[in-house]
Amino acid sequence: MLAVTDWAGEYGFRTPPIAGCIPISGLFDLRPFRYSWLQPKLLLTHDTINRQSPLFHVQNAPTHPPMLITLGGEESAEFHRQSAEFADAWRAAGGSAEVFDQPGRDHITAIEGLADPGSELCDAMTRFIGTV
Numbered sequence: 001m002l003a004v005t006d007w008a009g010e011y012g013f014r015t016p017p018i019a020g021c022i023p024i025s026g027l028f029d030l031r032p033f034r035y036s037w038l039q040p041k042l043l044l045t046h047d048t049i050n051r052q053s054p055l056f057h058v059q060n061a062p063t064h065p066p067m068l069i070t071l072g073g074e075e076s077a078e079f080h081r082q083s084a085e086f087a088d089a090w091r092a093a094g095g096s097a098e099v100f101d102q103p104g105r106d107h108i109t110a111i112e113g114l115a116d117p118g119s120e121l122c123d124a125m126t127r128f129i130g131t132v
Helices: 007-011 031-035 046-052 077-092 109-115 120-131
Strands: 067-072 097-102
Touching (some): 077 097, 097 120, 109 120
């Protein structure tokens, strides 16, 4: 949601504070949760889903900073679908987006590479940050 926020309009920033984004195992479309076992706890409404799903705000985002979207290669098909769909929407809106699958990682272990400067994740992030 940080990437689609109108920082100037909502908070008075003169320049956007976000130079680039690296979402890790992101949820970009909350619609599937409405039909999941979590719905009785989440109580998601149509309005909440639309307001809190970054995918639905891409076209209206005032800026489109570059993105490195990463997730575990062993995550569910839904995480892969959402990451690909968000990247496609981001590019269609004029931004750049790369999807980086981390081999052998899942939703929980996708962040473990952050603790290892020599990991594929840290290498990808370092390359990305060097371009921003």
